[in-house]
Amino acid sequence: MNRINKLFQEKKNILSIYYTAGYPNLDDTVAIAEELERSGADLLEIGFPYSDPVADGPTIQASSKIALDGGMTLKLLFEQLKDLRKTVSIPVLLMGYVNPMLQYGVENFCKSCAEVGVDGCIVPDLPMQEYEELYSVVFKEYGLTNIFLVTPQTSTERIRKIDGLSNGFIYLLSSSATTGQNLQVSENTEAYFSRIAELKLSNPTMIGFGISSRETFDKACQYANGAIIGSAFVKQLKQDDVAASVKDFMKIFKS
Amino acid sequence: MNYFVNEKGYFGDFGGAYIPEMLYPNVEELRTNYLKIIEDEDFQKEFHQLLKDYVGRPSPLYLAKRLSQRYNANIFLKREDLNHTGAHKINNTIGQILLAERLGKKRIIAETGAGQHGVATATVCALRGLECVVYMGEIDIKRQAPNVARMKMLGATVVPATSGSKTLKDATNEAMRDWINNPVDTHYIIGSVVGPHPYPDMVALFQSIISEETKKQLIEQTGNDQPDYVLACVGGGSNAMGMFYHFINDVKVKLIAVEAAGKGVDSGHSAATTSLGKEGVLHGSRSILMQTEDGQVIEPYSVSAGLDYPGIGPQHAHLFKTLRGEYVSVTDDESLQAGLLLTQLEGIIPAIESAHALAYLEKMKFTGKENVVVCLSGRGDKDMDTYMKYFDL
Numbered sequence: 075m076n077r078i079n080k081l082f083q084e085k086k087n088i089l090s091i092y093y094t095a096g097y098p099n100l101d102d103t104v105a106i107a108e109e110l111e112r113s114g115a116d117l118l119e120i121g122f123p124y125s126d127p128v129a130d131g132p133t134i135q136a137s138s139k140i141a142l143d144g145g146m147t148l149k150l151l152f153e154q155l156k157d158l159r160k161t162v163s164i165p166v167l168l169m170g171y172v173n174p175m176l177q178y179g180v181e182n183f184c185k186s187c188a189e190v191g192v193d194g195c196i197v198p199d200l201p202m203q204e205y206e207e208l209y210s211v212v213f214k215e216y217g218l219t220n221i222f223l224v225t226p227q228t229s230t231e232r233i234r235k236i237d238g239l240s241n242g243f244i245y246l247l248s249s250s251a252t253t254g255q256n257l258q259v260s261e262n263t264e265a266y267f268s269r270i271a272e273l274k275l276s277n278p279t280m281i282g283f284g285i286s287s288r289e290t291f292d293k294a295c296q297y298a299n300g301a302i303i304g305s306a307f308v309k310q311l312k313q314d315d316v317a318a319s320v321k322d323f324m325k326i327f328k329s
Numbered sequence: 330m331n332y333f334v335n336e337k338g339y340f341g342d343f344g345g346a347y348i349p350e351m352l353y354p355n356v357e358e359l360r361t362n363y364l365k366i367i368e369d370e371d372f373q374k375e376f377h378q379l380l381k382d383y384v385g386r387p388s389p390l391y392l393a394k395r396l397s398q399r400y401n402a403n404i405f406l407k408r409e410d411l412n413h414t415g416a417h418k419i420n421n422t423i424g425q426i427l428l429a430e431r432l433g434k435k436r437i438i439a440e441t442g443a444g445q446h447g448v449a450t451a452t453v454c455a456l457r458g459l460e461c462v463v464y465m466g467e468i469d470i471k472r473q474a475p476n477v478a479r480m481k482m483l484g485a486t487v488v489p490a491t492s493g494s495k496t497l498k499d500a501t502n503e504a505m506r507d508w509i510n511n512p513v514d515t516h517y518i519i520g521s522v523v524g525p526h527p528y529p530d531m532v533a534l535f536q537s538i539i540s541e542e543t544k545k546q547l548i549e550q551t552g553n554d555q556p557d558y559v560l561a562c563v564g565g566g567s568n569a570m571g572m573f574y575h576f577i578n579d580v581k582v583k584l585i586a587v588e589a590a591g592k593g594v595d596s597g598h599s600a601a602t603t604s605l606g607k608e609g610v611l612h613g614s615r616s617i618l619m620q621t622e623d624g625q626v627i628e629p630y631s632v633s634a635g636l637d638y639p640g641i642g643p644q645h646a647h648l649f650k651t652l653r654g655e656y657v658s659v660t661d662d663e664s665l666q667a668g669l670l671l672t673q674l675e676g677i678i679p680a681i682e683s684a685h686a687l688a689y690l691e692k693m694k695f696t697g698k699e700n701v702v703v704c705l706s707g708r709g710d711k712d713m714d715t716y717m718k719y720f721d722l
Contacts, residue, residue, distance in 0.1 A: 124624075124625065125493065125625040125626045126493070126498065126502050126611065126612070126626050127502075128349065128502050128505040128506055128509070128612075129349040129351065129509065131506075135492060139492075139493075142625060147622075147623040148623060148624075149623070171610075172347055172610050173609045173610045173611065173620070173624040173626075174623055174624035174625070175624070176608075176609060176610060176624065177609060177620065177622065177623060177624030178623075178624070198349040198350065199347045199348060199349050199610070199613070200347065201345070201346055201347060201348065203337075204345065204347070222350070223349065223350040223351070224350065225350050225351050225353075225354075227351075227353075227354040227512055227513075228350060228353070228354070229354075232353075247350070247351065
């Protein structure tokens with residue numbers, strides 16, 4: 075059984091942390107992963123930076139720019155992750171945009187993921203139809219999970235289709251928005267989360283976008299198998315003491 | 330060969346809708362409705378009425394005699410510069426505002442480079458009483474001050490894009506983000522034949538009025554609706570697609586698309602996408618774009634704010650790859666000289682964008698018999714500052 079399915083079988087209230095590869099310093103990628111695991115993260119999403127990240131808010135965009143200016147590339151990222159599995163055992167996803175993946179070559183990309191022990195990907199601008207027709211076979215061949223996003227506006231029919239194509243978890247966006255805005259649980263979002271729960275999907279769900287505090291994390295866990303924190307974590311990373319800033323941030327969730 | 334969009338939203342290998350799930354409902358709403366709405370009789374009537382009475386169409390097809398003498402061919406200028414607001418951009422914004430109204434949208438957003446599309450969008454929003462927000466790169470705001478003032482006067486909010494190169498591509502990113510954050514009541518008027526399907530096809534349809542009129546005017550003036558050459562400048566490529574549209578299947582007509590080489594194709598300061606780019610995905614469609622080996626978008630450069638876009642529309646990529654169109658480039662210097670030449674020979678000051686198309690005439694050889702149509706996509710008022718500095722006027 076792959077690491078993701080095993081995690082969801084064994085655990086509730088899963089805490090997933092997103093961070094950008096090569097930020098705040100070019101060589102921090104693996105060190106942050108190790109520190110996050112030590113501090114209690116259950117799942118990691120490592121962002122491979124892109125110059126034109128339309129789904130991201132200012133915090134993650136700025137971190138991507140710093141990483142790119144520092145020299146981060148997909149090739150370098152895979153080199154950095156070469157020995158990942160010697161020290162990190164929790165599931166790891168790569169998250170990024172479709173163009174860098176296409177230039178690396180989709181088959182090559184999947185192969186490199188499998189070689190370094192990455193369990194799957196989140197590619198927000200890769201459409202479901204393209205994935206299904208062109209890439210799902212390659213993803214399966216290398217044992218990779220592709221995580222799809224669902225928003226409050228996604229139709230039930232489409233959610234069913236996404237559920238059928240997924241084999242890890244489904245990423246529920248708390249609202250239809252770019253990253254880095256605060257989760258506002260209103261009647262509408264509650265209705266949306268309840269609607270998803272009633273669908274009894276075959277895949278577990280994680281809530282992301284807008285989770286920034288213990289309170290919003292706990293709230294999200296009432297409606298899903300766990301939650302994803304991105305911008306709030308990236309904002310806390312301190313260039314001169316990465317390990318301490320990771321530890322400090324994680325204390326909020328593990329007290 | 331099919332040069333037009335297929336049922337999946339592709340032009341050959343290019344196109345599609347590479348968008349995050351947050352934009353899916355908006356784009357899907359457009360995709361399922363745009364043809365129905367555009368083909369509707371009432372829509373067509375209102376669209377053409379506004380083009381006639383408000384925009385001032387048909388725009389003249391002008392045989393430029395002194396320019397013709399100079400190049401030893403019959404050079405016709407399709408005078409989009411005479412449109413209301415000064416460029417071809419208004420054809421598309423009139424179409425899209427009518428579409429937005431029919432989709433029940435209350436708020437309009439747009440991106441702009443030179444400001445022509447921003448002005449055209451602000452204009453139609455004023456005309457129809459809709460809220461208008463225009464994203465514009467911080468650098469472009471500085472170099473196109475008169476257009477910024479026009480947008481403000483028309484009631485639009487101009488929001489500076491401060492990320493990346495602070496030009497058109499970043500304004501586009503910001504506009505897409507706005508759309509993601511406002512998915513229900515907002516329509517995004519994309520200004521070129523770029524973006525996710527159905528934008529490239531939809532914008533081309535609205536701009537195709539240019540070649541539709543040209544064919545009729547050529548018959549009247551020459552007795553033949555097929556010229557030997559059609560030329561237009563290409564940034565994203567909307568005036569070019571409008572100019573090519575009704576000639577695409579007339580394979581005798583040579584289609585020439587002129588890109589901005591900036592300081593030279595290999596100078597590191599260029600926007601010559603087909604020379605420097607390769608296949609990839611940007612702003613929602615698969616096309617050709619300038620990028621690093623790692624797939625990061627390279628910031629383009631051109632003296633013309635309307636042409637410094639790192640990609641081209643997917644239909645252009647298809648015309649390029651199938652060799653149906655010839656894609657060439659001219660430098661900043663060549664285009665500014667061509668702008669001056671047109672001014673002095675014909676009394677028409679062209680936009681620097683359009684001057685790129687004119688500059689390529691220098692590189693062509695004619696026998697005296699050819700009929701050549703150049704799309705004069707816009708007028709040069711907005712570029713006076715650049716002309717003044719360059720020619721020390």
